Amino acid sequence: MSCEASDVAEAIRAAADVIARHRVELTDLDRPIGDADHGENMNRGFTAVLATLDTTAPTTPAGLLKVVATTLISKVGGAAGPLYGTAFLRAATSLGQESRLDSEGLVTALRAGLEGVVARGRAEVGDATMVDALSPAVEAAEAAKGEGIAAQLAAAADAADEGAQSTVPLVARKGRASYLGERSIGHLDPGARSTALLLRAFADAAR
Amino acid sequence: MRVGLVAVSHSAKLSEGVVELAVQMAPDVRVLAAGGLSEGGIGTDYEVVLQAVNSADAGAGVVLLYDLGSAQLTAELVVESLPDPSSAVVVDAPLVEGAVAAAVAAQGGADREGVARAAMEAAGAGTAAERAEREQAAGEAVRAELTLTNEIGLHARPAALLVRAIAGMDAVVRVHLGDDEADGHSVLALMSLGARKGDRIEVEASGPQAAEAVGRVRALVERDFAES
Numbered sequence: 001m002s003c004e005a006s007d008v009a010e011a012i013r014a015a016a017d018v019i020a021r022h023r024v025e026l027t028d029l030d031r032p033i034g035d036a037d038h039g040e041n042m043n044r045g046f047t048a049v050l051a052t053l054d055t056t057a058p059t060t061p062a063g064l065l066k067v068v069a070t071t072l073i074s075k076v077g078g079a080a081g082p083l084y085g086t087a088f089l090r091a092a093t094s095l096g097q098e099s100r101l102d103s104e105g106l107v108t109a110l111r112a113g114l115e116g117v118v119a120r121g122r123a124e125v126g127d128a129t130m131v132d133a134l135s136p137a138v139e140a141a142e143a144a145k146g147e148g149i150a151a152q153l154a155a156a157a158d159a160a161d162e163g164a165q166s167t168v169p170l171v172a173r174k175g176r177a178s179y180l181g182e183r184s185i186g187h188l189d190p191g192a193r194s195t196a197l198l199l200r201a202f203a204d205a206a207r
Numbered sequence: 208m209r210v211g212l213v214a215v216s217h218s219a220k221l222s223e224g225v226v227e228l229a230v231q232m233a234p235d236v237r238v239l240a241a242g243g244l245s246e247g248g249i250g251t252d253y254e255v256v257l258q259a260v261n262s263a264d265a266g267a268g269v270v271l272l273y274d275l276g277s278a279q280l281t282a283e284l285v286v287e288s289l290p291d292p293s294s295a296v297v298v299d300a301p302l303v304e305g306a307v308a309a310a311v312a313a314q315g316g317a318d319r320e321g322v323a324r325a326a327m328e329a330a331g332a333g334t335a336a337e338r339a340e341r342e343q344a345a346g347e348a349v350r351a352e353l354t355l356t357n358e359i360g361l362h363a364r365p366a367a368l369l370v371r372a373i374a375g376m377d378a379v380v381r382v383h384l385g386d387d388e389a390d391g392h393s394v395l396a397l398m399s400l401g402a403r404k405g406d407r408i409e410v411e412a413s414g415p416q417a418a419e420a421v422g423r424v425r426a427l428v429e430r431d432f433a434e435s
Contacts, residue, residue, distance in 0.1 A: 073253045073284065074252070074253045074254050077244060077250035077251070077252075077277075078250065078277050079276055079277035079280055081253065081277070081280075081281070082253070082277065082280035082281050082283070082284040083280060085253070085284060086284060086287075120280055120283065120284065121280065175276055175277075176276065
């Protein structure tokens, strides 16, 4: 099983919708440990992505992911802009000009995105960042490779949820939250949460 | 053709202030501010930074400095996305001290690597052990006692002139005022001495070009840093 560019576009629209619906939740998560702007920033970025998709229609999965990347880079402020921008850009680059996204390509793209985030943010699993959600998601998608894209994305979303929850007892070691030291314990990382939300949106769109 | 600089900050005012300060020290260097969001407000903006990098590059490349967290990420992403990513470099340095040191190095004609190094060393210039080793290797020191007769003493512009006068020379230069001492290659360190008109400073240099370095500083002091 594989999916076409139009399916990828559908998944991106679903992601924008999920971010819009969780805008307040993400900002609330960001309030005690960050700048209280993650939800607003992500929503601004994905609203711009929707507007761009209405006027341009890339015909490959990579082309679509690149639109997402460049739009998020310029529209999302804070650290989330360059981090998500890098993730989508590296994912796009890893796919080349393939017209369809297959199971293998999905894993390649997710892994490239993760590696981009790690390189850009210098965070590892356990630092209480989006890496805590994305890293187990990549593993899960890889483990479910034989089961098709929908099952892979569902497994990735489950793993990302669990990974995001794992940030609650952690001391944040990157970004604004790290300034709080021990006081960052007990908070769900907003970036890990938005990563889990995006993967859930992709999984639901693929069902 | 000199290396250009870009000050990436969350605040437009902060980056403009850094530029104002750096340009004082290095009138011929392209120093560009990339602060705040394009529509105003606090944040770093990819497009703003990209445009500043393009404007700052006169052909010798660009060194980028940043203030906090995401400014670094944005700066690095901009560099990664350039047609030639090796034409620019993001340095981990204190924004103000680093920008001033980098501007002086760029004014003196240092290449991209040299400008980046000047910025990185602005924080405190290596460990005590490294410094001791450097001084031991340098051998016999050359000293000169000089009285400052210019109006503003060793303030920003004269300090920058001093650093530029000895830039690139194979000599370790230290300037003493009473019990305080400053690295003669650091504008900020020299300024922090607070040496004023009438103060007697001691210039101490070691290394192969020590005598020439001291001579250049003496010449500068004697002509009042070309103030008049």
